[in-house]
Amino acid sequence: MDMHGKPDVVDKRHLRSIKTKQKLLEAAREVFLEEGFQKGTISQMIKKAGIGYGTAYVHFEGKEEILMVLMDDVMEKFYEIAEVSFVPETKEEARQIILLQATAFLKMAETERRMMQLFEQAIGISHSISTKWRAIREKFIQRISKDIAFAQACGLARAELNNSLVARGWFFTNEMYLWEIVRNEHQGTVEEIAQTMTAVYANGLYI
Structure with a gap:
């Protein structure tokens, strides 16, 4: 000083x-x-x-920019789930990690339901918020793609599948259920949804 x-x-x-x-x-x-x-x-x-x-x-600059910061704060909680260390040695270990992630992701949708309802409103109205959501989505897809590539390199997942396309499909499945939970339109419990999703995904991808 x-x-x-x-x-x-x-x-x-x-x-x-x-x-x-x-x-x-x-x-x-x-x-x-x-x-x-x-x-x-x-x-x-x-x-x-x-x-x-x-x-x-x-x-x-305005309310859209404020909402984007609030979106980042909430979505960081979801992203922490996606960032869980993924170094499975077997198909079963991979399935267990994926199930835990899927369950935590969907439970977070329940916890943050009111804010997520707000985000869904804004995504449907505002071009800049919709663009922001697409960027958030891509961040998740890139992380999932990285995990799939790791599993393929280890011989645990089907090498002939495009990891980026598989990652998109997996995230879109999660996202569809996320919005159903946010709207209270989901069929079955979060645990049932996560188990079903994980079974279909893991059995299709892992050898």
């Missing part, structure tokens, strides 16, 4: 900026859940957060 204490001033400003951004995100989450994506306004969020208009627009 220099004589004038400038780094301290910068640090305090930075900390204040982070706190302001967090306040706005928390307020936005409440407004979105109360009003929905279409009716919720950035003005309501700013009022609830108790911050100035100018300050809010320093952090976000």
Whole structure:
């Protein structure tokens, strides 16, 4: 720190900026859940957060950008499930890991149902949110593809199958059930859905 204490001033400003951004995100989450994506306004969020208009627009261009940050926060919880270490030595071990992941993924859809309902609304209305969801989807598909490639290299999975196409099919299956759970339209329990999905997938892919 220099004589004038400038780094301290910068640090305090930075900390204040982070706190302001967090306040706005928390307020936005409440407004979105109360009003929905279409009716919720950035003005309501700013009022609830108790911050100035100018300050809010320093952090976000509008409500779509705010929702994207909230999407990242929620989807990171799902992605942590996909990131579980995948180094099976047998078909059965692979099946067990996949079953645990599928079950955790769908249970997370139950836990985050209200936020996921909000995201589904926004995906249907906003081009930028829809584009954001496609990017999230691709991130999952790339991770799944990597796991399949590992299993193929180890001789556990069918080498003649295109790992990227298989990964897309597996994610789309998960995604379909995820939205059914979010809408409360699912048939059977999460455990039954995960077991059925996993059996069909693992028996088709693994040798």
